[in-house]
Amino acid sequence: MKMTPLVILFGAPLVLLGVIVANLGMPHYVFRPAPSANAVPYTALQLRGRQIYVQNGCVYCHSQDTRPMDWGVGSGEAAEPGDYAYDSPHLVGSERNGPDLMREGGYHSDDWHRAHFEDPRYVRPQSFMPSFRYIQGADLTALIAYVQCLGGRRGQKRAQEQAQRKGVLIVYYKKGPALNVSSLNSSFPQQWLTMPNPVPPTPGSIDRGRTVYSAYCEGCHGVYGDGRGDAKPYLNPPPMDFTLLQATGANPQVQRPGYHYDYAKNKVSVLNNGAIYYAVLYGIPGSAMPAFKGQLESEKIWDVGNYIGRSFMGWKTQPYSGHYDELARSAPVISPKTVLVASR
């Protein structure tokens, strides 16, 4: 074949043009998915937030493409072609330095996002996401509105649920720790409150629990379990102060009274291990407490409960005597009903 300038000038673009017709032109006209049942057009505020998301390059670390095999928020809700119907530009993404955000809406509260944008390590001590503290005011509101609308109708429903429950939680928080814990307990299914602890608070369990606590809990609940983590100023209701529960000697397993033990003044309903397990597993919607069910295995959740109980609420350690079945044998259940509540 003799290569002349004309062969290249016309031949090379012609081959490319043929491929463009087959590779872009055909799908452009053939593949026109209708909006899926879950897809919702963006509101003006959400579009403004989306623009901030684009401007700050969030897409380089956060894909929006939930795959059938993914574990994470929205697992089981794999992306459908029609889910992208209102997206321009597309934000499918090519990399996951951070979680996929396609179904993120409603999995965290607005307050959590506020603290997280200020500095991700406030709520996620392990994170290496940059701080976006320069996004403030109306821009921040818009960005949070966009993040909360991800996940389409289902995501927005979750976000609404979070917003609705927030008011109730604040009311109970203001009534003091006793009523707060009691109302939380009453919102948990009964079987969790009477669930025997399958992982007794042995020294090993408490040690493991400390690792989990420092990686997942410390940002909000603080190193000392007093709810004064870095994120506290951004969260309403604020994170639970476990030491208040210690001060009242709320745990009947503890034979001796707590530091401020005074029945007349500080009667608090108990936060038992089953309740902690439930709260860690599913989160507390309306507060900044997210669900950790996809991130922590069962034993780790019991472990972190044991650590919180032992370190901040005065529970006793249960020595491990070396029996195989001891790990499966439960410690005595602490029933929330056994403790008087101030208001009753």
Next chain:
Amino acid sequence: MTPEQEPPKTLWIDRQDSAALHGLISGSIWFVIGTTIGLIMSHELTLPDLFAGIPQLVFSRLRPAHVNMMLFGFLSTTFFGAWYFLVPRLCATNLRTERFANLLLLCWNMAVLGGTIALLMGDTQGKEYSEYPWYIDWPIEVLLICNIGIIYGTIARRTQPKMYVSLWYIGGTVLWIAMIYAIGNVLWHPFTTTLPDGQVQYSGSLIGLDDAMWNWFYGHNVFGLYITTGGIGIVYYLVPKMVKQPVYSHLMSLIGFWAIVLLYAPTGQHHLLQAPLPNWIKVYAIIGSVGLVVPVFSQSTNIFMTMRGCWGQVTNNIPLRFVITGAFFYLAVSIQGSIQSLMVVNRFVHFSQWTVGHAHLALLGGFGFISTGAMYYIIPRIVGRPLWSQNLADTQYWLMLFGITGFFWALTAAGLAQASAWVSTGEQVFRAVDVVKPYFYLRSWFGTMIWVGGWLQLYNLYQTVRRRKEILVIESAT
């Protein structure tokens, strides 16, 4: 061959080969700036609060600035410079015209600078590789079209009737990139508008998954039909010239040229194998990606067979060593690319740091090394003096070779660790965050070696161009 004594009145932009020099020096400067940005980004992954609260230095704004600067700053200007040197020689005529080419490069550099500033200020189209906003895209498209004029204007006045392989590649590349750039940046839709049905269409974008498909068609072809073909054209010139042997096979050159445009062009959607696209589009992309072994192997075989009997020269010929190393990396990264486009591999490594390693192996390991080889071959010939220091270039070679190799393996290991966590053990992405941190430190250290290499290259070229006579030549220039 070299312009010895120009008439003193000639403007610098009219001097012979001034455009080539301009392009190659611009490339080495962009490389230093681009690697500096890359180094900052790398440190931000290990020290996330390094520049906390400064919007222009946040990781996610630096990333498009880094990627686009390497693509349109470093590699583009180097290639333009090399083409402006090769094409007149292959056509046995002058560049048409030297002044036009210089002005084009000047405008091009301004566009890259302007685009970088726009991205750092948060003005972006938000799609990978087409981030530059429309007011940068349009000038770049105009410059790409002008570049066609320069290359074909020179070819039209050729006195050498035979079209050498390099000319096919360069002639094809300048046409392809002008077509692809317009498609990828949706140039006909510059402004963000609201359509009649209330749908908002963003600047430089289409809507829905269609936008993703067009984006990745461009996103992969900007490498496939611009950087790859442009770079291969340079390799086809430099290697036979340096080893003084003809190209091994004309037939293989032909196969490589026509197969690459036929098979590279449809590969873009292999970036979307995990997205809900129709399977026939994915299959088309995979066929193209695997079929790429045809042009890649024919090009590589052709180059390496040209080297037969001359392999010993890589020990003392620095530019040849850079080019051949680049050609090897190109072969390696192409094989890796074909393999990772297979569905079963892709579902494992997609979204992980593996991809980042792959991209760096292609652009830095492959065409970055070829660019350095081109600079070290061409610039001494333009200024008529040997390279200032062979030893410095040797140091740079080993620094960059260790740098890119370590960098690649650190990211590949990080990607495999992430992928095992996500896919094999079903961890959420956040659980794999701690897994990759050690590799990020490794990436910073190896990246520093590349960054130092970039400075050595710039200093070496600066001294070569500036020093007039009193240079001490230890080794003879090749």
